[in-house]
Amino acid sequence: MDDSVPAGSEVIRRYLRELQNISSDLRVAVVANTKSGTEKGVDYAAHSIDTEFFSEGEIEEILYAIRSLGIYADLYLDEDKFIMDVITGRFKSKAKKFNLVYTTAQNGVGPGRKSLIPAFCNLHRISVTGSNPYVVSLCRHKYHYNKILAALGLSVAGSWLYSETSGWAGASPPREGMKVIVKPTYESASIGITETSIVEYSRDLDSQIKSLSSLFQQPVTVQQFIEGFEVEVPVFCHRNYLSFFPVGIQLDGNPLLGEKILTYDRVYNDSYEFYKYEGPAAETVISTAVDAAKILGITAIGRIDFRITEGGDSYITDVSTNPHLTTFSSCSFLFSQLSLRHADLLGTWLALSASSAGILGL
Structure with missing residues (x-):
């Protein structure tokens, strides 16, 4: 970790120091789907669900980042293998003093699929990263969370x-x-x-x-539909909710998207770029993102997405309880702007999750 961290991110450094105190006693089981290593279940004919799966390079980034923190990490490439290891006792045989399951798995189609592993872990009293199964499912229903936030006075599309x-x-x-x-x-x-x-x-x-x-x-x-800018606001969710700055999305080098959007093809091929949004709505979207994360009960790291008009009016459009933490992500871009490493992002995710699980006393 770089000691020249800019002012305002000291709290992240504290999270990382606390995590270092238990790193040798911590095991992280990563349950994830990859494009080449996971056999897809039911899929859509039009747009494949594997756009949400990691590439081989991305899963290696995640594992390397966790292991570089001195933490033991093992990998499950599908939900069934993890579930069977827990049921048969093989998962427990690898247990350390502290254990966390980091899941991004969501094979198949339809509602609730991203909540499967968190719910299963709750049943077996295994600590899991991120938000609880209810919050994960709620925040996958665009209409439901939109109406909850609107009813409580937040600006939504x-x-x-x-x-x-x-x-x-x-x-x-x-x-x-x-x-x-x-x-x-x-x-x-x-x-x-x-x-x-x-x-x-x-x-x-x-x-x-x-x-x-x-x-x-x-x-x-x-x-x-809101014409203008698009930004993603990572929120670090613990006792004191924290957000640094909005991360803008630009297409073909242009931050003003107008009527343009992130289509399936652009997301699948990572055909977009990030920048630090410093427009007139910056403080407003930070405050609104924190309020949204609190209302929805997001844990560890969440992300609230906005469209912003050229006049500075902002509207929540999407929510994520489990944002991508790969090197190509708005969360990773934010950490790079704070002179923090990709590994520090994973460490923060694990520290906040461990605190929510009662493993760390942040």
């Missing part, structure tokens, strides 16, 4: 829910002529998102929205 079986939820669809973006409700990493996802709503579009609901076998969230 207006959202409506459409189901193939029951049509529009609530009183009415969006108003005619409103520019909206149409998204599968349970997905992340831009699954189901293309340039044609942004449309001006009319009743004539209901058949297309119904087709998308059928294609991805889930309700569709239709969200007010």
Whole structure:
């Protein structure tokens, strides 16, 4: 860790020092899916779920970062193998004084899949990184968390829910002529998102929205589209919630996205860049992101995403309880701007999770 850490990140250094005190007694079991090492379960015909899977290089980055902290780490490439090892006792045979399961696994389709390992670990009293199973599932339902945050006064992009079986939820669809973006409700990493996802709503579009609901076998969230900038705000969630600065998304070197978005193809191929957003809405989105993380009960590290108009009005568009912690991620970019290493990001994730599990007294 670099000793010349800028002012404001001293708390991160403290987390890392506390983690070092137990590093030799800590085992981290990483449960993850990789593009080449995991046999996919049910998948979508249009956009594969493996956009959420690690590449071989990314999983090696994660393991190297954890091990460079002096922590023992082993790897499970699918949920079934991990579950069987726990049931048969093989997992326990490798246990150390302190044990954490770091899971990003989400094989298959539909709601709740990212909560499987956290829920299973709770059943077997195994400490797991990140948020609890309920919060993980809640924050995978774009419409539900949007309405919770809106009801508590946070600025969110207006959202409506459409189901193939029951049509529009609530009183009415969006108003005619409103520019909206149409998204599968349970997905992340831009699954189901293309340039044609942004449309001006009319009743004539209901058949297309119904087709998308059928294609991805889930309700569709239709969200007010905000032209302008897009930022991601990592939030470090513990007793004192902490956020440093918004990380902007730029496409082809341009931070002002206008009508452009992160499509499935761009996300799959990492065809975008990060920058430090210092526009007029910076302080507002930091404060709003912290409020959102508190309201939703996110633990360890979360990420709240916004679209910001050229005039500085900001709106929450997405939430993540388990943001990517690879070297190519907004969280890693933030740490690099604080003169901290990628390994320090993983260490912070583990320290905050260990504290929530009662292993560390942060």
